[in-house]
Amino acid sequence: MGGTSLECGYQGRTGGGLGSGACAAGAELAGRAGTRAAAPPPPPPGLITNIYVRQKRKMSFRKGMLLLQDSGIVGLQPIDFVPNAPRHAVDGRQEEIPVVIAASEDRLGGTIAAINSIQHNTRSNVIFYIVTLNGTADHLRSWLGSNTLKSIRYKIVNFDTKLLEGKVKEDPDQGQSIKPLTFARFYLPILVPSAKKAIYMDDDVIVQGDILALYNTPLKPGHAAAFSEDCDSASTKVVIRGAGNQYNYIGYLDYKKERIRKLSMKASTCSFNPGVFVANLTEWKRQNITNQLEKWMKLNVKEGLYSRTLAGSITTPPLLIVFYQQHSTIDPMWNVRHLGSSAGKRYSPQFVKAAKLLHWNGHFKPWGRTASYTDIWEKWYIPDPTGKFSLIRRHMEISNIN
Numbered sequence: 001m002g003g004t005s006l007e008c009g010y011q012g013r014t015g016g017g018l019g020s021g022a023c024a025a026g027a028e029l030a031g032r033a034g035t036r037a038a039a040p041p042p043p044p045p046g047l048i049t050n051i052y053v054r055q056k057r058k059m060s061f062r063k064g065m066l067l068l069q070d071s072g073i074v075g076l077q078p079i080d081f082v083p084n085a086p087r088h089a090v091d092g093r094q095e096e097i098p099v100v101i102a103a104s105e106d107r108l109g110g111t112i113a114a115i116n117s118i119q120h121n122t123r124s125n126v127i128f129y130i131v132t133l134n135g136t137a138d139h140l141r142s143w144l145g146s147n148t149l150k151s152i153r154y155k156i157v158n159f160d161t162k163l164l165e166g167k168v169k170e171d172p173d174q175g176q177s178i179k180p181l182t183f184a185r186f187y188l189p190i191l192v193p194s195a196k197k198a199i200y201m202d203d204d205v206i207v208q209g210d211i212l213a214l215y216n217t218p219l220k221p222g223h224a225a226a227f228s229e230d231c232d233s234a235s236t237k238v239v240i241r242g243a244g245n246q247y248n249y250i251g252y253l254d255y256k257k258e259r260i261r262k263l264s265m266k267a268s269t270c271s272f273n274p275g276v277f278v279a280n281l282t283e284w285k286r287q288n289i290t291n292q293l294e295k296w297m298k299l300n301v302k303e304g305l306y307s308r309t310l311a312g313s314i315t316t317p318p319l320l321i322v323f324y325q326q327h328s329t330i331d332p333m334w335n336v337r338h339l340g341s342s343a344g345k346r347y348s349p350q351f352v353k354a355a356k357l358l359h360w361n362g363h364f365k366p367w368g369r370t371a372s373y374t375d376i377w378e379k380w381y382i383p384d385p386t387g388k389f390s391l392i393r394r395h396m397e398i399s400n401i402n
Helices: 022-030 105-119 133-146 180-191 211-215 232-239 281-286 289-303 315-321 342-346 349-354 376-378 394-401
Strands: 008-011 049-053 064-069 074-078 096-102 125-132 152-156 197-201 204-209 225-231 273-278 357-359
Touching: 022 349, 096 105, 096 180, 096 211, 105 125, 105 133, 105 204, 125 133, 125 180, 133 152, 152 376, 180 197, 180 273, 180 281, 197 211, 197 281, 204 376, 273 281, 273 357, 281 289, 289 315
Parallel strands: 096 125, 096 197, 125 152
Antiparallel strands: 008 049, 049 152, 064 074, 197 273, 204 357, 225 273
């Protein structure tokens, strides 16, 4: 029996951060042999999600009704399972650890390397929710078919950019176009509708520890997420000199604007990095975090609330507002960052080896020419079977010159 995938799709929208359980129903089908899924109620329009699940265990399975759309039943799909589970296959009774990660076409190699590093450093029951755009899904699926990745469980989620209409705008002064997938982290309860807790991480990371330890990060009562704070992190202590306002709220928000001043947030407050975080999705939905984030996105479009000298991603300011003094912290060794800047060269090999997670945030990515410690990243990189994605290295330039 071949190792094919389960595909289901629906349209959904944030409603206070609440998401449909349609795809969760499909995932549950993949975990139970000989059962039939109940047809989920049709969710509201907004976010289009296509899911592909690879299951580790050898099972037989009846055909089930997988998806509903406005037009009614789309189809009945058979599910095939990978026939041979790997030796380190997890106990199906373990708690599932959802890891959400984006996959853009021009950075796809980063996503693959991150997934590979997570999978090979844990025995936990991890399922990857890989968020991408329609045009990248086929390329991603072919890459995930590599022998090295055959044991992973994953869902491919197609992100509908219409979700961002009226919430973001191009800023010619920033010199970069809007990257829709960077906002996927705002919609976690929709992407992972049945989970109570999830991990989000950027695509420019490598995990060297057991992801279970990060997942078990304790969150204080009433906190919907845990981040790594910029001022207190182990990595920031190495590079803080000369950073200016990069690690404070004033580096992200325009305190000249009355609406920002009315929030009474101290401009000197330490910011946090949203590239890796643990989310309590039950609390996220209870507090309508997604709606709160969208509110500030819309207000920024109208009033320009973000700092003109933005210290980082445009996804950071609304998160800083919504989670002001209302977030827990993760172990700083679970987000050792700045490897994508010149500051990363200051790290000792011993410190880098001890890190649980390495983060190449900054201009220089490990699949490019000038990032630090690219040899560690390459250890987890899997060449693209289609040949569309290739690493850019100095020796390639030299050979071309010769």
